[in-house]
Amino acid sequence: MTFAWTPHRFSGGALALDVANSVVLRADPERRIDRFADPAVMDAFATGANRHGAERDLFGGLEPARETARAGLIALREAIDRHFRAEARGEGKPALLADLLEASAATLRRSGAQPQALDTATARSALLLLSRPEPERLKICPNCQWLFLDRSRNRSRAWCDMAVCGNRAKANRHYRRNREDQRP
Template identity: 85%
Template sequence: MTFSWTPHRFSGGALALDVANSVVLRSDPARRIDRFAEPATMDAFPAGANRHGAERTLFGPLEPVDASARAGLVALREAVDRHFRAEVQGAGTPALLADLLEAIATVLRRSGDRPQALDTATARSALLLLTRPEPDRLKICPNCHWLFLDRSRNRSRAWCDMAVCGNRAKASRHYRRNREEPRP
């Protein structure tokens, strides 16, 4: 099956969140898809982020990680997801923060002279998220359960991507409403 990194895949609003969202259906072990499980798909992620990511100008043109750094990127991705998901749900703990900071430090220590490598840029993006002034802008999409930043003026954004998850939710609601109401 061919996979491409489309604009929807970068609806998190921050590189660290887009990387965390590379696991589809994270909470359903039977249907879970890890887009980074295939090295070629992981290697293609930076090109997609350079085209579609919200922070594409912040870190410069991103480059794939070295083969030796793949495990570190996956560990960072999981720490980002655990920490920020718990924060949104009001269950953040000092231990989750420590795990995230440890994963960030590990990546940054190994990065050497590759500041545009995906793992390094993801670590820097996670640090920026930790220092954000408005933590209530971080949300979880009720449809796909991805993390995203709500940058709307009135903080009313409900879905990670209106064109995908918003439409699916509205279509589902329409279907249920029409199915439940008897027609005259």
């Protein structure tokens, strides 16, 4: 099966969230898909982020993580997901913040002279997210469970991507409504 990093895959609004969203159906162990399990797909993520990512101007020219840094990127991704998912639910914990800071620090220590490597840029993106003054803009998509930043003026964005998750939710609602109308 071939896989492409399309614009929808970068709907998180920050590189760190897009990396966290590289696990599809995270809460369902039976159907969970880790896109970074394939090193070639992980390497292609950097190219996709350069093309479609919200922070491409900030982290433009991203390069794939070095082979020796891949395990660290996965550890960072999981720390990002745990911390920001808890924050979005209003359940932030100091221990999760400490884990994120430790994973970011370890990544930045390993980075050396590669500021444009995916792992380094992801750590920097996570630290920038921590410094944002409006944590209520961090949300979880009710359809796919991905993390995203709500950059709408009135903070009313409901889905990570209206064209995908929003349409699915509306189509599902329409289907259920029509089905109820057809009952005797």
